[in-house]
Amino acid sequence: MTVEKKDLDWGSLDFGYHQTDYSYEAHWKDGEWDEGGLTTDHDLHLSECAGIFHYCQEVFEGLKAYTTADGTIVCFRPDMNAERMFDSAQRLEMPGFPKDKFVDAVKQVVKANAAWVPPFGSGATLYVRPFMIGSGEVIGVAPAPEYTFRILVTPVGPYFKGGLKPIKLRVSEYDRAAPHGTGNIKAGLNYAMSLRPTMEAHRNGYAENIYLDSQSRTYIEETGGANVLFVKEDGTLVVPKSHTDSILPSITRRSLVQVAKDLGMTVDERYVTWEEVASGEFVECGLCGTAAVISPVGQIDNKVYGADQEVTFPAGCTEIGPVMKQLRETLTGIQDGDLEDKHNWVCKIDVD
Numbered sequence: 001m002t003v004e005k006k007d008l009d010w011g012s013l014d015f016g017y018h019q020t021d022y023s024y025e026a027h028w029k030d031g032e033w034d035e036g037g038l039t040t041d042h043d044l045h046l047s048e049c050a051g052i053f054h055y056c057q058e059v060f061e062g063l064k065a066y067t068t069a070d071g072t073i074v075c076f077r078p079d080m081n082a083e084r085m086f087d088s089a090q091r092l093e094m095p096g097f098p099k100d101k102f103v104d105a106v107k108q109v110v111k112a113n114a115a116w117v118p119p120f121g122s123g124a125t126l127y128v129r130p131f132m133i134g135s136g137e138v139i140g141v142a143p144a145p146e147y148t149f150r151i152l153v154t155p156v157g158p159y160f161k162g163g164l165k166p167i168k169l170r171v172s173e174y175d176r177a178a179p180h181g182t183g184n185i186k187a188g189l190n191y192a193m194s195l196r197p198t199m200e201a202h203r204n205g206y207a208e209n210i211y212l213d214s215q216s217r218t219y220i221e222e223t224g225g226a227n228v229l230f231v232k233e234d235g236t237l238v239v240p241k242s243h244t245d246s247i248l249p250s251i252t253r254r255s256l257v258q259v260a261k262d263l264g265m266t267v268d269e270r271y272v273t274w275e276e277v278a279s280g281e282f283v284e285c286g287l288c289g290t291a292a293v294i295s296p297v298g299q300i301d302n303k304v305y306g307a308d309q310e311v312t313f314p315a316g317c318t319e320i321g322p323v324m325k326q327l328r329e330t331l332t333g334i335q336d337g338d339l340e341d342k343h344n345w346v347c348k349i350d351v352d
């Protein structure tokens with residue numbers, strides 16, 4: 001079945017919200033989720049005493065729907081988003097949304113908005129944003145008695161406007177997450193705390209901040225919205241780990257690690273110190289996540305904690321480096337249907 005697409009200038013889309021035809025909504029009350037279903041109402045109707053407003057009970061996810069070369073609409077590893085959202089909800093004492101129901105809801109809302117899935121080759125995608133909030137009334141510090149799960153979708157362009165042009169980061173003086181806190185879950189409260197540092201970075205000419213661990217301010221953690229990858233001169237892919245369990249387990253990062261192994265690369269998942277980065281140990285750096293896939297990093301500046309350092313990555317200063325490029329092209333090739341999906345990551349959406 002051929003889906004007639006909306007009349008949009010797909011190539012000029014920004015990474016912003018554009019209201020589509022349908023959202024998905026389900027409700028939890030008295031210990032169980034209702035059937036849930038599609039809705040054309042894009043507004044939430046909540047009490048002023050809803051738990052989300054007072055105690056930040058909110059978790060969310062992000063994934064994309066694509067049109068492949070043969071016209072098929074697909075999503076990438078929605079089961080992993082379902083699993084991560086379930087874990088995030090449990091951490092905030094919220095009811096986990098059933099994983100099979102999550103995947104089915106994603107399929108429903110993407111199918112219903114098939115006309116909004118950008119055409120192949122446009123450079124745009126349909127961003128899928130599942131989220132859950134404490135919607136029941138609560139005034140004392142306690143979990144909300146009711147919850148709302150919802151999925152909105154919107155067509156988007158590239159996350160970073162420069163495309164694959166290397167970006168510049170700075171080491172932040174702020175902390176992203178406390179040791180053994182909520183840094184390893186996808187909750188809005190983590191991102192709220194990064195807004196001020198992010199805007200300060202933008203005002204000073206940087207695309208993002210890179211955060212060190214809050215316990216020792218020694219180890220690389222992640223940026224405000226993406227995991228970090230490094231490449232050594234011998235081609236080894238180095239993936240920072242957190243000794244305080246405060247890095248979000250990125251689905252894109254885990255996929256890229258598997259892609260690297262499939263390509264025969266050496267992958268080293270370990271603790272990475274700032275001193276190691278500053279020493280020139282790495283020739284490439286990149287940020288990875290659903291929104292950006294991989295964005296090359298050309299420079300990281302450290303002007304905090306008494307430092308005055310500018311670190312550049314020689315294989316990726318002016319354009320994406322060869323290793324990051326190969327990883328990105330391989331992963332997007334799998335997503336777009338150009339390369340073999342040997343791990344069954346791609347989930348086809350039946351629009352018939």
